[in-house]
Amino acid sequence: MPVMTFTDIPVSEVDLSDTGFRITGPHHDSEHLKSSISQYGIMVPPLVLRGQDKYIVVSGFRRIEGARHAGLSRITCRVMPAGETLDAAMAAVTENSFSRELTPAELIRATVLLLRFMDAQSIAENATSIFNMPLNSGYINTLARIHALPDPVLDLLDQGQISIKACKHLVSMNAETRAGFLHLFSQIKASSGIQMEIIAWAKEICALEKISVSKLIQESPLGITNGDGTGQGGSRLGHRDMGALGKQFKAFLAQRRFPALTAAKKQAREQIKALELDSGLQLAVPENFEGIIYAMQMEFKNMDEFKTRLNRLAELADLNDFKSLVDR
Amino acid sequence: MINPIRVFMDKDLDQTPEIEYLISKLKPTPEKVADPRPVYDLINQSDDPVGFAKKVLYITRNKGALIRQCPGTSYYTCCDYTILHCGTYCTMDCSYCILQAYFHPPVLQYFAGFDQYTAALDPVFQGDHIVRIGTGEYTDSLIWEPVSLMPGFLVEKFATQDRAILELKTKTVNIDSLLDLDHNRKTILSWSLNTPEMIASQERGTASLSARLKAAAKAVSKGFRVAFHFDPIFLYPGCEGAYEKVVEAIFAHVSPEDVVWISIGTFRFMPHLKSIIEARFPDSTIPYGEFITGLDNKMRYFKPLRIAMYQRLGALFRQLAPGVAVYFCMEDEEVWMKTFGFFPGKPKALAHMLDRAAADRCGLDSRLV
Ligand code: SF4
Numbered sequence: 001m002p003v004m005t006f007t008d009i010p011v012s013e014v015d016l017s018d019t020g021f022r023i024t025g026p027h028h029d030s031e032h033l034k035s036s037i038s039q040y041g042i043m044v045p046p047l048v049l050r051g052q053d054k055y056i057v058v059s060g061f062r063r064i065e066g067a068r069h070a071g072l073s074r075i076t077c078r079v080m081p082a083g084e085t086l087d088a089a090m091a092a093v094t095e096n097s098f099s100r101e102l103t104p105a106e107l108i109r110a111t112v113l114l115l116r117f118m119d120a121q122s123i124a125e126n127a128t129s130i131f132n133m134p135l136n137s138g139y140i141n142t143l144a145r146i147h148a149l150p151d152p153v154l155d156l157l158d159q160g161q162i163s164i165k166a167c168k169h170l171v172s173m174n175a176e177t178r179a180g181f182l183h184l185f186s187q188i189k190a191s192s193g194i195q196m197e198i199i200a201w202a203k204e205i206c207a208l209e210k211i212s213v214s215k216l217i218q219e220s221p222l223g224i225t226n227g228d229g230t231g232q233g234g235s236r237l238g239h240r241d242m243g244a245l246g247k248q249f250k251a252f253l254a255q256r257r258f259p260a261l262t263a264a265k266k267q268a269r270e271q272i273k274a275l276e277l278d279s280g281l282q283l284a285v286p287e288n289f290e291g292i293i294y295a296m297q298m299e300f301k302n303m304d305e306f307k308t309r310l311n312r313l314a315e316l317a318d319l320n321d322f323k324s325l326v327d328r
Numbered sequence: 329m330i331n332p333i334r335v336f337m338d339k340d341l342d343q344t345p346e347i348e349y350l351i352s353k354l355k356p357t358p359e360k361v362a363d364p365r366p367v368y369d370l371i372n373q374s375d376d377p378v379g380f381a382k383k384v385l386y387i388t389r390n391k392g393a394l395i396r397q398c399p400g401t402s403y404y405t406c407c408d409y410t411i412l413h414c415g416t417y418c419t420m421d422c423s424y425c426i427l428q429a430y431f432h433p434p435v436l437q438y439f440a441g442f443d444q445y446t447a448a449l450d451p452v453f454q455g456d457h458i459v460r461i462g463t464g465e466y467t468d469s470l471i472w473e474p475v476s477l478m479p480g481f482l483v484e485k486f487a488t489q490d491r492a493i494l495e496l497k498t499k500t501v502n503i504d505s506l507l508d509l510d511h512n513r514k515t516i517l518s519w520s521l522n523t524p525e526m527i528a529s530q531e532r533g534t535a536s537l538s539a540r541l542k543a544a545a546k547a548v549s550k551g552f553r554v555a556f557h558f559d560p561i562f563l564y565p566g567c568e569g570a571y572e573k574v575v576e577a578i579f580a581h582v583s584p585e586d587v588v589w590i591s592i593g594t595f596r597f598m599p600h601l602k603s604i605i606e607a608r609f610p611d612s613t614i615p616y617g618e619f620i621t622g623l624d625n626k627m628r629y630f631k632p633l634r635i636a637m638y639q640r641l642g643a644l645f646r647q648l649a650p651g652v653a654v655y656f657c658m659e660d661e662e663v664w665m666k667t668f669g670f671f672p673g674k675p676k677a678l679a680h681m682l683d684r685a686a687a688d689r690c691g692l693d694s695r696l697v
Contacts, residue, residue, distance in 0.1 A: 204616040258618050261630045288620035290631055291403075292662050328632075 004078045006045060011075055014064050015054035021092040022061055023102070023109045025158035030062040037066035042075055047091055050082040058088045059095040086117045090130065097132045104164045105157035107131070111143040120144075145171045152182050161185050161242075163192035169199050177206075180213030187222055188246035198246075201253040220252045221245070264289055271325040275316065280309055285325070294326060329500075329533075330419055330475045332356060332385040332436070336367045341387065346440055346477050350387065353475035358387060364435070371433040378608060381434040382419050390414070390439035394448040398465065401624040404658035405672060407591075408679035410459050412449075412494075414439050414478060415467040420499060421532035423609040424560055427466065429601045438472065442481055453489040458683040458696050464497030464518075473502035480505055487512035490693045493588075493686045495555060499534035501543035507550045513690045516588050517547045518555035521578070523570040526562055530614060537574065541581040548586045553689050555588045559657055560595035561637060563617055563629055568640045575644050584649035588689040589682055592641055593657040594634045596626045624658070631663070638667040653685035 046060025057064060058080065067075050080088055093110040096102060102110060114123050114130070120137040127135040146153065146167040153170070156162040162185045170178045181199060190198060206213055217223055222245065255262045268285050277283060280299040286292060296313065300306040316322045330353075337358035341347055351358060361367065367386045374380035394413055400406025417427055417436040427434060452459050463469045463482070473479045479496060486494040487510050495516045496506075503517060519540045522530070527537055535543070544554045556578055561571060578587075595614060602615040615627075622628040638656070645654045655678060656663060664671040672678040680697065687694040 204613075207613050208616050257616075258630070260618055260633055261620065264630075264632065288630070290620055290622055290628070292660065 003084075004047070004080050006076055007079045008074050008076050009048075009055060009079070011064065011067055011072055013054055014048060014075075014077075015051065015056055016061065016064060016068075018051070018054075018056045019061075020056065021049075021058045021088060021113065023092055023096050023106045023113065024061060025103070025105050025109075025154070030066060033062055034066040034069045037063065037072075038070040041072075042067060045076045045078050047078045047080065047088075047095065049080045049084065049088045052082075055079065056088075058092045089113050089117055093130055094132075097130065102131070103158070105154050108143045108147050108154065108157065108164075111135075111140055112147045115140070115144055142168055142171065150175075150179065150182065152186055156182065156185050161189055163195055165192055166195040166199055169196070177203075177213050180217060184213070184217055184222070184249070187242065188249055189242035190246035190250065194246065194250060198250055198253060201257045205253065205257050221248045261288065268325060271321050274321045275319065275325075278309060278312060280305065281312065289328070330354070330385065330436075330471060331383075333383045334370065335359065335385045335387065336361050336364075337387040338362075338389065341389065341440060344440070344442070346442055346481075347387070349477050350438070350440070350475055354385070364388070367435055368433055371435060376608070377433045378428045378604065379421070381417060381436055382421065384436060386435050386437045387440055388437055389441045389444060394439075394444060395452065395461070401658070403623040404660055405656065405664070405678055406658060407460075407655060407682055408676060409465075410452075410461045411465040412445075412461050412463045412482075413466060414445070414463050414482075415472060417466070418468045419471050420468060420534045422499075422534070423530040423532075423605050423612045424595060424597065424601070424614060426597065426601065428604050428608070429598060430466075438476065438478075440478075442478075445482070446485070449485060449492075452492050455491055456696065457491075458686060458692055459492040460495065460682060460686055461492055462495040462497055464495070468498050468500060469496035470498035470500045470502040473500070473505055480509055483509050483511050483515045486514040489514070490691060491696060493690050493692060497555075497557065499531060499540065501535045501539050503543055503547055507546065507552075511552060513551065513553055514692075516553045516555050516686075516690065517544070518557060519544055520557045520559060521574055522558075522560075522562075523567070523574055525564075525570065530562075530609070530612060537577065541577055544578075545581040548582045552586075553588045554582055554586055555590065557591045557593075557657075558641070559591055559593040561592060561641075562595050562614055563633055563637060568637060571637070571641060572644055575641060575648065579648045584652050585689075587649065587652045589653040589655060589685050590645065590649075591655055591657050592638060593659070594629050594637060596622065596628045596658070598626055602627070623660075634659075635663055635666050638663065642667045653681055655682065 042063050044060075044063070046063045047058040048055040048060075049058050055077065060077075064075065080091070093114060096106065097110065110131070111123065120140040123130065123140050124135055124137040127133065143164070146164065149167065149170060153162065153167060157164070157167070166185070170181055173181070181202070184198070184202075185195065202213055202216055206216055272283055275283070282297040284295040284297070286294065298309050298313070300309055332354065333356065335354050335356045335358040337360055339360040339362055364386060367384060371377045371381045371384060390413055392413070396411045396413055398406065398409040398411055400408075415438050416431060417434050418425065419436065452461070470479060482494055483506055486492060493514050493516055495518050497518045497520065499520050506515070506517070521537065521540065524537050527534060547554055558571065558574075561567070595617065597615070599621075605612055605615050618630045618633060619627040620630055628634070642654065645652065654668075656667075661671045661673060672681055683697045686692055687697050
């Protein structure tokens with residue numbers, strides 16, 4: 001149990017530049033917290049460790065930033081004695097993980113912080129008391145490997161642009177491929193499942209075509225952006241809808257990875273559209289064109305509608321578009 | 329080739345001539361075990377159990393059913409094949425081999441016991457219908473030939489009757505000890521074929537295409553009937569011409585009259601095989617074809633691509649070997665119709681077609697077809 005004292009200290013004596021114990025990301029939005037501190041002051045005292053001539057923040061970076069912002073000159077902190085670094089690390093993690101669920105980037109920072117003082121096995125054995133959830137040593141080592149990936153990875157994790165699952169795949173890639181994917185995920189936004197699909201398809205296309213991920217991205221709709229991060233019209237990429245870019249990129253990959261299937265699906269969609277079916281009639285082609293059963297679903301509210309739609313169905317049999325769709 | 333670094337053997341196996349012969353052909357002295365656990369443990373300890381298991385031989389008896397029906401699925405048409413379960417796993421190493429994912433752990437097992445085989449086969453030989461039996465479902469039929477009397481025993485056993493044929497399916501050329509046996513045409517020696525590029529890149533440790541075809545010609549010169557299996561066919565740039573050349577090469581080595589059947593089937597796989605291939609064959613791109621999930625939940629090439637390939641090969645077979653039974657392993661009505669213009673859709677129709685081919689080429693009792 002770490003010994004700590006409640007002490008009123010000058011804000012200027014807190015070293016905010018030492019982020020050794022920091023778990024929250026720099027992008028965390030703290031506007032509301034700042035205005036709360038301006039109005040009501042700090043409710044829960046931050047935790048600091050006595051350093052050589054300054055105090056090192058263990059937990060409460062944003063509160064202290066908020067205090068500075070509000071122009072407070074002194075704040076009450078919980079102060080740990082100098083040298084208690086293991087206890088400080090443990091406190092930094094537990095304070096955060098028992099007050100809310102850690103984000104993926106926080107989980108990684110917290111794990112790497114603890115790995116400075118203990119091995120993966122010891123962390124795993126105590127994970128429920130430290131992280132408020134079980135973690136196995138293999139996973140802990142994976143998190144450490146993700147942390148060792150080049151810089152943008154934690155930023156992307158902080159901003160929800162890449163998932164831990166996707167990062168796990170990047171870990172085993174060569175540096176060039178990894179850099180290609182990190183660049184890609186800095187430009188698009190997609191769910192974790194779609195990120196995995198994108199990684200798998202892109203990797204497979206590159207293996208088949210013997211090209212690099214960067215080359216593939218260059219050839220994609222994302223490649224039309226200029227080297228300085230602006231689009232063809234000179235507008236910053238950030239102004240474009242990253243979600244829409246993600247969808248566009250996925251569609252590009254699908255078309256390149258499954259050209260015949262994509263073309264067949266597109267053709268079937270066009271053929272079905274050309275049939276101009278009433279809203280109460282729905283035609284389904286065999287999934288992926290593997291089976292041979294087509295399905296037509298008819299909805300109706302009354303006899304008149306039933307008869308009208310039945311007549312429409314009868315007419316379909318003579319339509320060439322319908323024949324070429326079914327007799328493929 | 330069978331060249332194990334460790335050999336285990338059930339401690340209560342009798343020292344029959346079969347076992348003595350086997351032991352005489354193997355280098356490490358067999359370690360006697362009471363049950364398979366030490367074998368499983370040894371294999372499971374390895375970083376690559378799938379690769380390591382190819383070097384550990386376990387001699388035992390088949391404690392389950394020696395004769396089984398091939399597991400087909402309801403949607404795709406199956407040929408009603410019968411499996412003689414005389415061993416498991418393989419010493420060769422094909423990237424696409426389903427056996428990598430089928431056994432947990434995989435174990436190279438030799439099921440000894442001619443008495444047991446006789447007891448299982450005699451009722452089949454007295455049955456009232458034709459049976460096509462193969463040993464190449466859970467192992468390669470002829471990896472065993474250099475060390476075991478089993479292939480020869482089976483050839484001679486099948487030679488004594490006219491209701492069943494034995495198919496020994498292989499990617500080896502291990503046929504020398506069989507050539508001078510009295511086989512009575514009741515054994516079909518069959519080869520799985522692929523293009524030279526695919527053999528070189530995806531089939532580690534197997535015989536080359538030309539060696540397989542030369543072996544087939546040698547077998548035919550000794551009166552054996554032969555068969556060929558284009559399974560799996562891979563779709564890659566230039567594959568159509570490459571597979572056509574293989575077909576042409578077959579008939580440059582053997583005459584169509586000596587060929588009982590030819591099966592064709594494009595690559596399909598259980599989804600979890602993909603990660604095994606990626607881990608064990610990092611340079612292989614075979615799992616990256618244009619696959620969809622089939623109605624049997626296996627990954628299959630998009631159907632129009634399969635059909636286009638089949639149509640090319642079908643046309644060539646019609647031209648070079650119109651009398652040979654060419655069939656699909658696990659394809660549906662649409663594929664059959666668009667390739668061959670007919671569909672053996674009635675129950676057992678495909679089986680009947682193959683029984684007829686076996687009766688005609690191998691001299692089985694045609695009244696039973
Ligand atoms: S020869 Fe057959 S059994 Fe052996 S590894 Fe290849 S596919 Fe598997």
